[in-house]
Structure formats: structure tokens, C-alpha cells
Amino acid sequence: MPNAFHFTLFGGGLVHQEFKNKKIFSGADFYAEVGTVETYLWYAITSKEVSFGDAFSASIGVNFYL
Numbered sequence: 001m002p003n004a005f006h007f008t009l010f011g012g013g014l015v016h017q018e019f020k021n022k023k024i025f026s027g028a029d030f031y032a033e034v035g036t037v038e039t040y041l042w043y044a045i046t047s048k049e050v051s052f053g054d055a056f057s058a059s060i061g062v063n064f065y066l
Contacts, residue, residue: 028063
């Protein structure tokens, strides 16, 4: 749908860990999230060609603190 406004839906979690030995890093965040765009979700619900899993994206990651 070109020239349209889209809504994104995201959910996730984050865990922060402080390190006792702070020689290199003082801490880290570990996170995971799942998201979709409302148009992808609509096509997954109304179309048999698009599976429900194809409408979502997932990410995991780590942030380090100096």
C-alpha cells in the first residue's frame, strides 16, 4: 500500500546485568523483541497465501556498557 500510514506493533523484554569485574565492560543488556506491521498482519489473517509466521519479525541482541 504505497502512500499510506502504517502502524507497527512490537513487544519484547530486556534484562540488565551489572558486572562485578568492570575491567572491560561495566554491564550488559540482553533483549528480545517481536514485531509486525498492521498490513502484514491483515494479509496473514485474510489471505491463505501468507502464513501467520510470515507477518512477524524477531530480534535478539546484547548491548554492552563501557
